[in-house]
Amino acid sequence: MSNPPTAAFVVVANRLPVDRVTLPGGRTAWRTSPGGLVSALKPVLQRNEGAWIGWHGAPAEELEPFVDDGLELVPVPLTHSEVEEYYEGFSNGTLWPLYHDVVAPPEFHREWWEAYVRVNRRFAQRAADVAERGGVVWVQDYQLQLVPAMLREMRPDLRIGFFLHIPFPPTELFQQMPWRRQILEGLLGADLVGFQHQGASQNFVRLVRQRVGHKTHRDTVYLPDGRLVTAGSFPISIDAESFEKLARDPATEQRADEIREELGAPKHVLLGIDRLDYTKGLRQRLRAFGELLAEGSIDLDDAVFVQVATPSRERVDQYKVLRDDIDRLVGRINGDVGRIGRVPITYLHSSYPKAEMAALYRAADIMVVTPLRDGMNLVAKEYVACRYDDQGALVLSEFAGAADELKQAYRVNPYDINGMKATLLQAMESPDREKSRRMRSMRKYVSEHDIDRWAKSFLDRLAGSETHHDKHPRP
Ligand code: G6P
Numbered sequence: 001m002s003n004p005p006t007a008a009f010v011v012v013a014n015r016l017p018v019d020r021v022t023l024p025g026g027r028t029a030w031r032t033s034p035g036g037l038v039s040a041l042k043p044v045l046q047r048n049e050g051a052w053i054g055w056h057g058a059p060a061e062e063l064e065p066f067v068d069d070g071l072e073l074v075p076v077p078l079t080h081s082e083v084e085e086y087y088e089g090f091s092n093g094t095l096w097p098l099y100h101d102v103v104a105p106p107e108f109h110r111e112w113w114e115a116y117v118r119v120n121r122r123f124a125q126r127a128a129d130v131a132e133r134g135g136v137v138w139v140q141d142y143q144l145q146l147v148p149a150m151l152r153e154m155r156p157d158l159r160i161g162f163f164l165h166i167p168f169p170p171t172e173l174f175q176q177m178p179w180r181r182q183i184l185e186g187l188l189g190a191d192l193v194g195f196q197h198q199g200a201s202q203n204f205v206r207l208v209r210q211r212v213g214h215k216t217h218r219d220t221v222y223l224p225d226g227r228l229v230t231a232g233s234f235p236i237s238i239d240a241e242s243f244e245k246l247a248r249d250p251a252t253e254q255r256a257d258e259i260r261e262e263l264g265a266p267k268h269v270l271l272g273i274d275r276l277d278y279t280k281g282l283r284q285r286l287r288a289f290g291e292l293l294a295e296g297s298i299d300l301d302d303a304v305f306v307q308v309a310t311p312s313r314e315r316v317d318q319y320k321v322l323r324d325d326i327d328r329l330v331g332r333i334n335g336d337v338g339r340i341g342r343v344p345i346t347y348l349h350s351s352y353p354k355a356e357m358a359a360l361y362r363a364a365d366i367m368v369v370t371p372l373r374d375g376m377n378l379v380a381k382e383y384v385a386c387r388y389d390d391q392g393a394l395v396l397s398e399f400a401g402a403a404d405e406l407k408q409a410y411r412v413n414p415y416d417i418n419g420m421k422a423t424l425l426q427a428m429e430s431p432d433r434e435k436s437r438r439m440r441s442m443r444k445y446v447s448e449h450d451i452d453r454w455a456k457s458f459l460d461r462l463a464g465s466e467t468h469h470d471k472h473p474r475p
Pocket of ligand 1: 014015036141142165
């Protein structure tokens with residue numbers, strides 16, 4: 001591979017913002033990568049000149065650095081077995097379920113861990129090649145927790161930040177991890193370690209004290225070599241302005257009208273948009289809706305549910321099982337309560353461009369976001385940003401990070417199906433005045449706390465944080 005470009009600001013994430021996919025017939029194409037991380041970070045990098053290091057989504061392929069949509073992209077290759085062991089294995093079969101309250105059982109395999117270490121080192125090396133002297137490197141998410149310490153060893157001149165997009169598990173669960181100390185030490189290579197939630201940040205500092213034995217005070221860790229590491233919470237957000245602009249586009253409004261017509265113009269369109277992931281609470285949500293119809297609490301003529309489930313991690317066993325379960329559940333509900341010309345659940349196993357998502361948000365009276373555990377959930381914020389008319393209602397799980405900020409949502413405990421049914425009914429029956437009061441204040445919050453504010457607050461703190469203490473550490 002030729003020499004990569006150099007940059008003073010470098011983002012390192014498992015994925016590049018674009019994904020190389022093979023189409024039926026064998027041709028390859030680029031498409032936007034799935035997930036909230038990419039949609040949040042892309043505008044940040046577009047506004048701060050820099051380079052983005054990441055995997056391009058296809059195995060066993062070495063690609064040269066390239067420019068896409070104004071972004072300098074530096075691909076990192078993964079072999080077939082690394083995709084299996086590092087990405088599908090340790091990242092998504094071990095860390096993902098462990099960090100999400102073990103809603104699925106995590107698997108611990110030594111070969112997966114070894115691949116994780118090897119691939120983290122490759123990402124760190126790439127960052128060391130690309131970052132200019134004294135530059136800033138911002139490492140993202142659970143797939144790359146060892147990169148900060150590896151990179152610091154290669155390039156002590158850099159400022160290194162790390163941000164975890166997903167929850168950080170409670171101490172009791174984190175302790176299960178056979179390589180818990182290595183992971184904590186990996187993160188401690190950063191000058192600033194950011195989390196979605198204050199509790200996660202405190203948890204991390206406590207674990208460092210207990211497991212690694214470093215001195216800590218409030219959000220600061222004092223390392224024996226004189227370095228300081230700060231932890232903090234930085235709840236992520238969206239490019240609210242661009243979503244609102246898209247929502248106000250007449251073409252979007254026209255598409256939203258079409259969608260409502262095609263659904264039979266019911267009184268209530270309920271909408272879910274998620275990656276097809278077992279953390280998202282799809283089963284519970286669909287069951288609640290199905291029961292409301294079956295018992296006659298809502299009329300089939302009055303309400304339909306549109307569930308978009310974006311394909312995700314399709315070769316991981318638990319995701320295969322989930323897909324079959326959801327197929328069966330949707331089929332059963334539609335078979336039991338549907339009738340000719342009236343399908344209660346429109347289920348779309350597909351991903352859609354941003355414009356179509358905005359039209360769906362505009363078409364939906366009730367947005368149903370009910371994860372069992374979620375670091376933030378940006379879909380909830382996107383919906384709010386698109387409701388410039390202050391109409392619509394957001395039903396939101398109390399286990400999504402977004403619930404800390406979107407306080408006027410209709411809150412649910414997704415494990416409580418009866419409670420969820422009652423809240424869905426409440427949202428459907430609320431007077432317009434009540435709904436718009438709630439929406440207005442959530443919209444104000446999201447437009448004031450957008451992605452630029454998030455990035456600025458993290459990067460300012462990273463630039464301004466003390467990185468060393470005197471010989472005698474406090475306290
Ligand atoms: C979540 C994670 C991201 C990840 C995304 C999509 O948002 O926090 O790191 O990129 O899901 O998942 P995938 O496995 O397709 O990258």
